[in-house]
Amino acid sequence: MSDCIFCKIANKEIPTDLIYEDENVAAFNDLNPQAPVHFLVIPKKHYASLNEIDSSEVLGNIFSAVPKITKKLGIKEYRTVINTGESAGQTVFHIHVHVMAGRKFNWPAG
Numbered sequence: 001m002s003d004c005i006f007c008k009i010a011n012k013e014i015p016t017d018l019i020y021e022d023e024n025v026a027a028f029n030d031l032n033p034q035a036p037v038h039f040l041v042i043p044k045k046h047y048a049s050l051n052e053i054d055s056s057e058v059l060g061n062i063f064s065a066v067p068k069i070t071k072k073l074g075i076k077e078y079r080t081v082i083n084t085g086e087s088a089g090q091t092v093f094h095i096h097v098h099v100m101a102g103r104k105f106n107w108p109a110g
């Protein structure tokens with residue numbers, strides 16, 4: 001999508017330090033971190049939200065990248081979050097998984 005900021009990051013139209021990249025996904029640090037470690041994993045292909053996902057492949061690509069990245073960072077405990085829709089806190093409508101670590105997280109999430 002031409003006006004999607006995460007598509008632009010994935011396409012390298014916006015220069016961003018990627019902490020991980022493969023054929024299908026990219027990961028980069030969140031601009032406004034909510035924990036000492038806070039990065040996002042996105043599929044390179046545009047899906048506005050989890051509601052647009054109709055196969056396990058995309059989620060498999062995203063989630064299988066997570067332990068590769070956390071291992072590289074030496075992290076064993078972390079929280080993963082997908083916000084879907086405005087009331088759930090989604091602000092960027094290109095599906096992404098938040099991965100946060102380095103502090104204690106409360107449950108239920110606020």
Ligand code: AMP
Pocket residue numbers: 005028029030031032033040082083089090091092093
């Ligand atoms: P959400 O609210 O779940 O849609 O999460 C969107 C996240 O994207 C927020 O945590 C933002 O801080 C983050 N974000 C927005 N623009 C950028 C950007 N250009 N680079 C990195 N993170 C971003």
Ligand code: ZN
Pocket residue numbers: 001004005006007008045046047093094
């Ligand atoms: Zn996009």
